[in-house]
Amino acid sequence: YLREDLQEFLDGEVLLYQLDDLTRVNPVTLETVLRCLQARYMADRFYTNAGCTLVALNPFKPIPQLYSPELMREYHAAPQPQKLKPHVFTVGEQTYRNVKSLIEPVNQSIVVSGESGAGKTWTSRCLMKFYAVVAASPASWETHKIAERIEQRILNSNPVMEAFGNACTLRNNNSSRFGKFIQLQLNRAQQMTGAAVQTYLLEKTRVACQASSERNFHIFYQICKGASEDERLQWHLPEGAAFSWLPNPERSLEEDCFEVTREAMLHLGIDTPTQNNIFKVLAGLLHLGNIQFAASEDEAQPCQPMDDAKCSVRTASLLLGLPEDVLLETVQIRTIRAGRQQQVFRKPCPRAECDTRRDCLAKLIYARLFDWLVSVINSSICADTDSWTTFIGLLDVYGFESFPDNSLEQLCINYANEKLQQHFVAHYLRAQQEEYAVEGLEWSFVNYQDNQACLDLIEGSPISICSLINEECRLNRPSSAAQLQTRIETALAGSPCLGHNKLSREPSFIVVHYAGPVRYHTAGLVEKNKDPVPPELTRLLQQSQDPLLMGLFPTNPKEKTQEEPSGQSRNPVLTVVSKFKASLEQLLQVLHSTTPHYIRCIKPNSQGQAQTFVQEEVINTGPKLISHQNFVERYKLLRRLRPHTSSGPHSPYTAKGLPEWCPHSEEAMLEPLIQDILHTLPVLTQAAATPGDSAEAMPAPMHCGRTKVFITDSMLELLECGRAQVLEQCARCIQGGWRRHRHREQARQRRAAMLIQAAIRSWLTRKHIQRLHAAATVIKHAWQKWRIRMAYLAAKELDGVEEKHFSQAPCSLSTSPLQTRFLEAIIRLWPLGLVLANTAMGVSSFQRKLVVWACLHLPRGSPSSYSVQTAQQDQAGVTSIRALPQGSIKFHCRKSPLRYADICPEPSPYSVTGFNQILLERHRLIHM
Numbered sequence: 037y038l039r040e041d042l043q044e045f046l047d048g049e050v051l052l053y054q055l056d057d058l059t060r061v062n063p064v065t066l067e068t069v070l071r072c073l074q075a076r077y078m079a080d081r082f083y084t085n086a087g088c089t090l091v092a093l094n095p096f097k098p099i100p101q102l103y104s105p106e107l108m109r110e111y112h113a114a115p116q117p118q119k120l121k122p123h124v125f126t127v128g129e130q131t132y133r134n135v136k137s138l139i140e141p142v143n144q145s146i147v148v149s150g151e152s153g154a155g156k157t158w159t160s161r162c163l164m165k166f167y168a169v170v171a172a173s174p175a176s177w178e179t180h181k182i183a184e185r186i187e188q189r190i191l192n193s194n195p196v197m198e199a200f201g202n203a204c205t206l207r208n209n210n211s212s213r214f215g216k217f218i219q220l221q222l223n224r225a226q227q228m229t230g231a232a233v234q235t236y237l238l239e240k241t242r243v244a245c246q247a248s249s250e251r252n253f254h255i256f257y258q259i260c261k262g263a264s265e266d267e268r269l270q271w272h273l274p275e276g277a278a279f280s281w282l283p284n285p286e287r288s289l290e291e292d293c294f295e296v297t298r299e300a301m302l303h304l305g306i307d308t309p310t311q312n313n314i315f316k317v318l319a320g321l322l323h324l325g326n327i328q329f330a331a332s333e334d335e336a337q338p339c340q341p342m343d344d345a346k347c348s349v350r351t352a353s354l355l356l357g358l359p360e361d362v363l364l365e366t367v368q369i370r371t372i373r374a375g376r377q378q379q380v381f382r383k384p385c386p387r388a389e390c391d392t393r394r395d396c397l398a399k400l401i402y403a404r405l406f407d408w409l410v411s412v413i414n415s416s417i418c419a420d421t422d423s424w425t426t427f428i429g430l431l432d433v434y435g436f437e438s439f440p441d442n443s444l445e446q447l448c449i450n451y452a453n454e455k456l457q458q459h460f461v462a463h464y465l466r467a468q469q470e471e472y473a474v475e476g477l478e479w480s481f482v483n484y485q486d487n488q489a490c491l492d493l494i495e496g497s498p499i500s501i502c503s504l505i506n507e508e509c510r511l512n513r514p515s516s517a518a519q520l521q522t523r524i525e526t527a528l529a530g531s532p533c534l535g536h537n538k539l540s541r542e543p544s545f546i547v548v549h550y551a552g553p554v555r556y557h558t559a560g561l562v563e564k565n566k567d568p569v570p571p572e573l574t575r576l577l578q579q580s581q582d583p584l585l586m587g588l589f590p591t592n593p594k595e596k597t598q599e600e601p602s603g604q605s606r607n608p609v610l611t612v613v614s615k616f617k618a619s620l621e622q623l624l625q626v627l628h629s630t631t632p633h634y635i636r637c638i639k640p641n642s643q644g645q646a647q648t649f650v651q652e653e654v655i656n657t658g659p660k661l662i663s664h665q666n667f668v669e670r671y672k673l674l675r676r677l678r679p680h681t682s683s684g685p686h687s688p689y690t691a692k693g694l695p696e697w698c699p700h701s702e703e704a705m706l707e708p709l710i711q712d713i714l715h716t717l718p719v720l721t722q723a724a725a726t727p728g729d730s731a732e733a734m735p736a737p738m739h740c741g742r743t744k745v746f747i748t749d750s751m752l753e754l755l756e757c758g759r760a761q762v763l764e765q766c767a768r769c770i771q772g773g774w775r776r777h778r779h780r781e782q783a784r785q786r787r788a789a790m791l792i793q794a795a796i797r798s799w800l801t802r803k804h805i806q807r808l809h810a811a812a813t814v815i816k817h818a819w820q821k822w823r824i825r826m827a828y829l830a831a832k833e834l835d836g837v838e839e840k841h842f843s844q845a846p847c848s849l850s851t852s853p854l855q856t857r858f859l860e861a862i863i864r865l866w867p868l869g870l871v872l873a874n875t876a877m878g879v880s881s882f883q884r885k886l887v888v889w890a891c892l893h894l895p896r897g898s899p900s901s902y903s904v905q906t907a908q909q910d911q912a913g914v915t916s917i918r919a920l921p922q923g924s925i926k927f928h929c930r931k932s933p934l935r936y937a938d939i940c941p942e943p944s945p946y947s948v949t950g951f952n953q954i955l956l957e958r959h960r961l962i963h964m
């Protein structure tokens with residue numbers, strides 16, 4: 037049985053991995069979905085459909101054949117790519133065909149989401165390669181060449197952006213530290229003519245501050261490892277030099293490919309001198325990081341760099357094209373403008389502030405450099421507005437984040453995820469509504485997990501977390517972390533998504549996101565939101581003689597930047613949150629104007645990732661769509677719960693639920709079964725209801741469409757409960773039956789065993805008795821022989837006596853006939869007397885004598901004496917009988933020649949006991 041069970045189980049697993057769509061697992065629960073994904077992952081099937089979403093599992097191993105140009109062409113040429121195995125190319129092709137179909141909205145977007153390391157960047161890259169192959173122009177050689185150039189440029193933007201925007205983190209060796217939206221622009225013939233990149237929230241703090249075991253942006257390592265001797269000299273990067281902003285340089289990653297970055301930059305139109313300029317500035321930043329200040333004893337005096345840092349100041353200023361003393365002074369001394377005349381006050385900064393200003397300078401340069409690079413890439417790949425008509429957008433954003441210590445960055449990321457979640461749910465509902473319409477159902481009952489309350493808490497008007505943080509920045513007043521916490525808690529107390537961890541000593545607040553609660557620390561939140569850049573730092577950089585920095589920090593900027601003092605300005609302060617919110621809204625506007633497609637990347641072999649997957653899996657919170665076939669297969673056993681009395685369609689579910697069935701179809705065959713299942717629902721609902729509940733208080737929404745059954749979570753739970761109940765009943769029934777069967781079997785076996793035992797015993801007994809018979813026969817024959825012999829001897833003896841007797845009185849005693857008969861009787865009977873006299877038991881010697889006497893009927897008182905003697909001395913038995921003169925007889929016995937003839941056979945150790953023993957005993961007794 038176990039074998040069969042095991043086989044069945046394994047067969048089940050085999051089927052599970054064959055399921056290409058997670059909505060086909062039966063039933064769609066978190067557990068079954070995870071099991072299906074796991075089975076597919078183990079079978080090297082990394083893509084699975086989940087309704088309108090594609091789930092991509094990170095294989096963590098190179099699979100070149102999965103992304104080959106041949107496979108791309110296969111998906112592109114397939115009449116129905118959705119019939120092929122799920123793949124990122126299916127989404128790519130579907131999107132491409134949607135653009136071709138010109139059905140509104142023509143523009144498409146692909147939202148690639150997932151946590152860090154799940155494969156978002158990889159997936160976006162794959163899609164870009166796919167479009168570079170399928171959307172290439174096959175026209176003339178010239179246009180083909182141009183198209184190739186564009187496609188190549190678009191592809192080349194990846195290594196450049198990854199070198200400057202990606203870093204090795206604890207969770208991913210090539211983690212994108214920014215979000216991006218790439219717009220692939222297509223002309224009327226659906227050929228890729230250009231692209232545009234929009235980036236979000238670069239993690240610029242990484243330039244000056246890296247968590248332990250993490251690294252700075254890849255580009256710093258690339259220049260340190262890949263520079264030539266000459267370049268090393270130019271950039272002051274001697275081999276083995278130590279930089280405090282370059283942790284873990286010994287780790288070599290495949291991303292540390294300087295040549296690839298240079299090559300790609302070249303293709304994007306960044307020539308070698310410009311590249312060298314960029315790398316020189318980056319080397320300058322590394323030297324800037326080595327400037328360590330010593331604390332000043334006199335507050336009025338600026339902190340001086342430590343001895344070994346002095347040369348770093350010199351090198352940094354040289355590389356950044358800045359006067360050494362001005363650089364140092366700007367970092368050491370704060371200038372304050374006050375009063376009506378805007379008088380300038382100079383205040384030496386304490387050591388910590390010097391460090392902050394130094395870091396700020398580096399972040400400012402790097403962020404501008406990154407933005408500039410993006411703009412260069414855009415100008416290189418962007419097509420003229422009139423040369424493209426449609427686009428496909430690829431959005432690769434950070435996944436939901438929850439760390440022990442969450443701050444403004446996480447708030448922004450999770451806010452973006454909430455927005456995208458809302459967008460997804462809206463799209464999902466739309467898709468479901470369409471499906472309901474196809475199934476001929478009214479859209480009435482669905483109660484989705486709505487995250488609007490959470491969004492209201494974060495960005496709502498007039499008061500929200502964002503507005504409160506922004507207000508703190510605008511008021512420009514000193515505010516403590518605890519004050520901010522209290523303000524948020526009191527102002528937003530009514531929000532169901534705001535929580536507070538009373539056990540936490542650090543000031544914080546909790547936001548209950550759709551993916552789970554996250555605690556944000558309020559310390560430093562306002563400062564981070566302000567992202568203040570001291571204006572003297574910008575002015576310093578405007579003095580730079582370096583061509584690149586001169587371009588990045590022009591002296592007469594066209595637009596007023598946030599770095600300008602804004603204390604008296606009436607314009608709203610441009611905080612990090614407000615800028616992010618604006619760009620997010622812009623992005624969502626773009627997304628709303630497109631047909632969205634979703635790819636959810638999952639990191640399968642890490643514990644934390646499963647949770648993210650679980651929490652974000654919207655399909656588990658919406659109604660389940662189960663095909664009639666699957667529904668019947670799983671729940672037909674519920675019919676056992678049906679009350680036997682119910683015969684008609686009394687179920688409230690049937691009346692409004694089931695549509696009219698078309699005869700002869702497969703669906704029609706399933707109808708009676710579904711009807712039967714529906715009849716059990718009132719029973720189930722009643723069983724689940726607590727005594728106080730009325731029937732109406734237990735609605736269990738369930739709708740049957742033409743091909744699918746729509747059930748909510750609560751209904752699914754109810755059905756599963758009923759199923760478990762029936763299975764339990766069945767199990768009990770099977771157990772009872774099995775026990776009865778086993779009992780009967782055992783009784784039968786016992787009877788059979790007894791029969792066999794009895795047969796064997798009787799056979800053994802028969803054998804034994806046969807042996808005894810044989811022995812008895814031998815004894816009998818021996819005895820008979822002996823008796824005859826004795827008779828003969830006795831006769832012979834008596835003949836002698838008689839002759840003697842008659843010869844003594846021949847004339848006076850003539851033998852009468854009576855005498856003759858008497859003698860005959862004596863001769864005939866005496867051996868019996870002898871036997872009795874020889875028996876071992878029960879007869880005393882006197883009795884024996886009497887018996888013998890009686891047998892022989894010897895004439896008492898006869899004067900003559902009798903003597904019987906055997907001639908052979910070796911014969912057993914009576915050797916002589918003598919009649920004594922007094923009339924008594926003396927027997928002289930010898931032992932029987934049959935040695936144990938008079939001994940009862942002992943029971944043998946092999947002999948049987950019990951009934952047969954009794955038989956044997958009886959037999960023995962009889963025999964004796």
Ligand SMILES: Nc1ncnc2c1ncn2[C@@H]1O[C@H](COP(=O)(O)OP(=O)(O)OP(=O)(O)O)[C@@H](O)[C@H]1O
Binds near residue numbers: 094159433637
């Ligand atoms: N389809 C795939 N085939 C092979 N390897 C993959 C695939 N997808 C991801 N990987 C591997 O996983 C690593 C992480 O993937 P990726 O950088 O795309 O993650 P991410 O989701 O963009 O992470 P982050 O948010 O940190 O940027 C890649 O460097 C690659 O080695």
